[in-house]
Amino acid sequence: MKKKVAFYTLGCKLNFSETSTIARGFQEEGFERVDFSEVADMYVINTCSVTENADKRFKTIVKKAQKVNPDAFVAAIGCYAQLKPEQLAEVDGVDLVLGASEKFKITDYINDLSKNDHGEVHSCEIQEADFYVGSYAIGDRTRAFLKVQDGCDYKCTYCTIPLARGISRSDTLQGVLDKAEAISAKGIKEIVLTGVNIGDYGKGEFGNKKHAHTFLDLVKALDTVDGIHRLRISSIEPNLLKNETIDFVAQSNAFVPHFHIPLQSGSDEILKLMRRRYLSELYVNRVQRIKKVMPHACIGVDVIVGFPGETNEHFLETYHFLNELDISYLHVFTYSERDNTTAAEMSGAVPKNVRSKRSKMLRGLSVKKRRAFYESQLGTMRTVLFEGENKEGYITGFTENYIKVKAPWNPELVNTLHQVELSEIDEDGHVRFEFVSQTIDV
CATH class of the missing domain: 3.40.50.12160 (Methylthiotransferase, N-terminal domain)
Structure with missing residues (x-):
């Protein structure tokens, strides 16, 4: 047995x-x-x-x-x-x-x-985790998560990831391409690139600080892999998301107009306490660049509330910053103390009930932002990749710019791509649509 x-x-x-x-x-x-x-x-x-x-x-x-x-x-x-x-x-x-x-x-x-x-x-000891092991996730999904990088050399004051995963190191370019081709051979239509700090892609093993290839090199090479209809960048630091990469995605064969860019705070004072490698102005520039070349792009944002020293003024600065920014949704994290981090030793701890209240406010803002983004896309033509799960009699899928749609369950739609016209938002926040064409798979 x-x-x-x-x-x-x-x-x-x-x-x-x-x-x-x-x-x-x-x-x-x-x-x-x-x-x-x-x-x-x-x-x-x-x-x-x-x-x-x-x-x-x-x-x-x-x-x-x-x-x-x-x-x-x-x-x-x-x-x-x-x-x-x-x-x-x-x-x-x-x-x-x-x-x-x-x-x-x-x-x-x-x-x-x-x-x-x-x-x-x-x-x-984490210093000994200096080799790279490639991986990818496939299953009953229509997409695969492809790891291209591991570890992080950044020293953000709240983060334990460098202690848990070690230094920044990457797969070889050929290694990534081989795995992408293996995924494609299984009939999977979409690959999501993942890692701890994927914009730092290219650093070799054993702490070699030199980049054998850049993230842009990786993106350009993956765009040529046969059989992968969609490539999605998961999360990338704003300082590492270069204009050249944004411009390439805008005219790419396979990369979709969807970016997830950690912000963490809209206050420059808090960003400095966090030891982030950018200030709010750079973040605004990245969002504006994306929207200039891809007006329909979806932009997700990570934000942390309740960081030590975050006053009500700091929080409202973040809230208004995000409210005025042309973004699509938020991932809100409530700060919690972590052993062996600099932030855990900082003064100005924010009471738990205040952290909770701020988190609730930003989650409400996220609902508003997502709704506004979905409404801006009604009447447009988009391509949907349908998922494989029967959810209470419905099938769901995502457009290239990460709008979730749903239709009555039809197993023939699973893992197929269709061009649709987005028509209305239903009561549970999903978008309804009309089919424009039959499957566009090749």
Whole structure:
């Protein structure tokens, strides 16, 4: 009988891409992958350090696995496992904790899957995580997450990612192209580029600061891969999103007009406290450049509320800055203290209830921004890639500029591209449409 393994992933697209690659490694070793809700011989939890109350989330997931199979072997990997290995090892039911480097060799650390008396830890010093492991996530989705870069050399005062993932390093250009072609061969229509700091793409292994290739080189090369209809840039720092890249995307064959650009604060004072590598003026310039060459582009923004020292005036500066900016939606993060970060030692802590109130205000602004963006696109012709899930009798999909549409369920639409005319916004915020053409797949 094949041993069964199940996976649970917390956090970002990068984590999902790595879980998928690690899972394929198990399958190559003869394991059968099953859903996390099913009985398995081993459960692997890929953790995240960004999530607030990460330890509580982790404990809940461990209990969920134990409820399904109390005798199963439980392993923790990922960012939180690198930052707090001993803490995770003490959680009842955990048998193995692997750090940033060890997670990719997880099958080397398991024997007969018999339970341990206590969690066994294998975690290198983060300085030793100096090699690159490529990965990509595919499944029942119509898109794949392709990792092109890992780690970060930035020293933002609130962030634990450099402590969890190490220095900035990248896949080779040929390595990325090979993986993109492998994804294309599986019939997947869209690739989302992911990493910790993808605009820093090109730095080699072992801390080599020299860029063998630039992010623009990567974008230009990927645009030539056959069979990939869409390429989407996930999240890129504003100081690394160059005008040349924006202009190339505007006339690209495959790259779509959708950018996600972290801002974190609209106050220059707070940006300096965060040690971000830009000020608000540069951010405005990036948004204006995108909208000049791609007026229909979707622009998402990350923002943090409640950072130490953020007064009400600072917050309102951020609110008004975002309100006046031609953006499409927000990802709002409520600041929470992280061990071993500079920000955790700063004075001027913002009360939790104030952080919560500010977060609620920005989430409301995000709803307003998304609605305005959707309304601006009504009556336009767009191309939709339909997803594979039947959601209460409906099929959903996304336009190239990230507008979510829905229609009555039709399995023949799954993973196909259609030209549509956007017509109205329904009560749940999705956009209705009229078909303009049959499938445009080639």
